[in-house]
Amino acid sequence: MNCETQEEVDELWKKLSAGGKTDRCGWLKDKYGLSQIIPSALGRLMGDNNAAKAQSVMKAMLEMDKIDIARLQQAYDQA
Numbered sequence: 001m002n003c004e005t006q007e008e009v010d011e012l013w014k015k016l017s018a019g020g021k022t023d024r025c026g027w028l029k030d031k032y033g034l035s036q037i038i039p040s041a042l043g044r045l046m047g048d049n050n051a052a053k054a055q056s057v058m059k060a061m062l063e064m065d066k067i068d069i070a071r072l073q074q075a076y077d078q079a
Helices: 006-017 040-046 051-062 069-078
Strands: 027-030 033-036
Touching: 006 027, 006 069, 040 051, 040 069, 051 069
Parallel strands: none
Antiparallel strands: 027 033
C-alpha cells in the first residue's frame, strides 16, 4: 500500500497491525494476509542518482518496522 503522508502510514499501520504481526521494512501480517505499507517518499529518496544517498535511505529503512518518513529524509539529507 502506498501512502503520501506519515499520518496515512501511521493510521494504516495501527489498523492493520491490530491483532497481527509486524516486521521490518513496513511489512505486517493482518487478518487478511501479508501487506506492506510504503510511503511514496521512499521511492523518490531511494531513486536518487546519488548512490550514497540512496544507500543511506535503504540502510535506515532496514532498521525500521513501521516506515518513518522523517527518518528516511534525515538519512538522505545526511548522506
